[in-house]
Amino acid sequence: MVVKREEIQKLFREAADKGIAVPHFNHSDFWDMSFIVEAAEEQGAPVIIACLPKVIDAIGIEKLGTVAKVVMEKSSIPIVYHLDHCHSVDTCLKAVDHGYNSVMIDAADLPLEENIKAVKKVVDYAHAKGVHVEAEIGQIKSAGEEGYTVESELAALEDAKRLAEETGVDALAVSIGSEHGFYQHTPKLDYALLEKIHGVIRVPLVLHGGSGIPREMVRKAIQKGIRKVNVGTQIRYTYIKTLGETIQNMGAGTHTADIMEAVKIPVKETLKEWIVTCRGEANNGWK
Ligand SMILES: [Zn+2]
Known part of the structure; x- marks a missing residue:
């Protein structure tokens, strides 16, 4: 089903009531988009399918938005199609007009x-059309960079409060020490900062860079107020690695559809593990 901003807000309110998080998975093409939908439907869990601007550059916003709309209409569970880490206000507005029901303006x-x-520009345009908006506060590093996130790069409480209050944004990505990609060191999350922000800000908080964070740390972050967990690298890595191995095993003459039948098994396993991490072992989720 296609969900509008109000229903997405409701999903986050339900997540807060249950002390769980909504999983966000980045996709790169239409195959992995299908894998995400299948995994989420089999788990009966709402899911956010996210698309980086580079995927838009490669495939085209109209094609992506049109296919995502059909995918959402046909699905038995709420699916959100989200533009991730978009630095351009104009591209965010375009996404609003092309079927995305959630956009992240990363400024x-x-x-x-x-x-x-x-953020205000995107919020004003998106809200009028029933589209959910995420913003970011603090700097979220790439895991390939040297050292840990320094204090000045973490989300400042006052800044987060101002941004939330002055823009009316719907979700906020907070830098609490997580990094994009696979970590070069043991991840460190600032739970005390997360608790403080969660204590003063009403909008759902988002944890970026889920891939390399041990599950127990992600669970703890959810307990401390995270309502959306973003996972990209691990999905893509599993997809591409298995694709390479499957082509090796089955031969490059094999039909793409048969290759993908094999590839989707480990990708869906990875997705399901994250769905379970987001909703907790003991919680039966959304049903
Ligand atoms: Zn991110």
């Missing part, structure tokens, strides 16, 4: 005033 590398201004 966190700009000074706070400019971040607020960019």
